[in-house]
Amino acid sequence: MNSNESTDKKSPVILIPGVDVEKGISRTGGTIENYIGVLTVFYSDAGERLLLLKSKPDEKTLPAFTTHVHALKSASASIGADEISKKAFELETAAKNTDYEFIEKNLETLTSDISELIINIQEAKTSYNESLSQKQGKDKTIYYKPLLKKLTEALKSKKASSDVFEILDKLNGLQLDAEARETLEKVSYQVLMSEYDDALKIVDEIQEK
Numbered sequence: 001m002n003s004n005e006s007t008d009k010k011s012p013v014i015l016i017p018g019v020d021v022e023k024g025i026s027r028t029g030g031t032i033e034n035y036i037g038v039l040t041v042f043y044s045d046a047g048e049r050l051l052l053l054k055s056k057p058d059e060k061t062l063p064a065f066t067t068h069v070h071a072l073k074s075a076s077a078s079i080g081a082d083e084i085s086k087k088a089f090e091l092e093t094a095a096k097n098t099d100y101e102f103i104e105k106n107l108e109t110l111t112s113d114i115s116e117l118i119i120n121i122q123e124a125k126t127s128y129n130e131s132l133s134q135k136q137g138k139d140k141t142i143y144y145k146p147l148l149k150k151l152t153e154a155l156k157s158k159k160a161s162s163d164v165f166e167i168l169d170k171l172n173g174l175q176l177d178a179e180a181r182e183t184l185e186k187v188s189y190q191v192l193m194s195e196y197d198d199a200l201k202i203v204d205e206i207q208e209k
Contacts (some may be wrong), residue, residue, distance in 0.1 A: 029165025
């Protein structure tokens with residue numbers, strides 16, 4: 001891993017078979033904390049989509065199929081799983097060309113690879129969290145609300161995702177409860193998808209509590 005903020009913080013390294021973690025960290029804001037957040041959302045989202053891809057599409061279900069493989073293509077690329085992203089892209093192209101033969105031949109390979117990736121992500125996250133729990137210091141929740149305010153302002157101005165991720169990184173560095181951390185992971189994912197308005201709604205809901 002190159003020298004960056006996550007190295008400076010001496011964060012635990014995370015390894016996922018078939019995934020270029022360094023590339024994934026770079027694509028999700030440059031820190032392992034943000035990367036872990038995106039992995040968590042990917043784990044949930046990919047698992048749900050996987051259930052909808054267990055059977056080949058027909059004329060009626062082809063539009064939805066195209067949407068799902070497109071989402072998997074983008075999300076896989078964002079975490080550094082480029083080989084899976086490539087396979088999803090090929091299936092998306094086949095769907096747009098109504099090439100049912102190609103889909104039938106290659107769909108099972110994609111779903112199998114994603115299933116394995118989901119398992120590997122969960123195992124990697126468990127290992128990371130165990131290491132992280134040993135490194136947590138004193139409670140820093142005093143900084144939580146001011147950072148949320150800065151995050152709101154950044155989202156409203158639709159700054160570059162790198163600026164927003166910098167604030168999210170600071171929030172992820174705090175000792176937060178599981179619910180707050182899960183909510184920030186959802187914000188990270190929406191920013192990654194350039195859905196700033198949806199991310200802002202989530203942050204607003206946090207501040208109203």
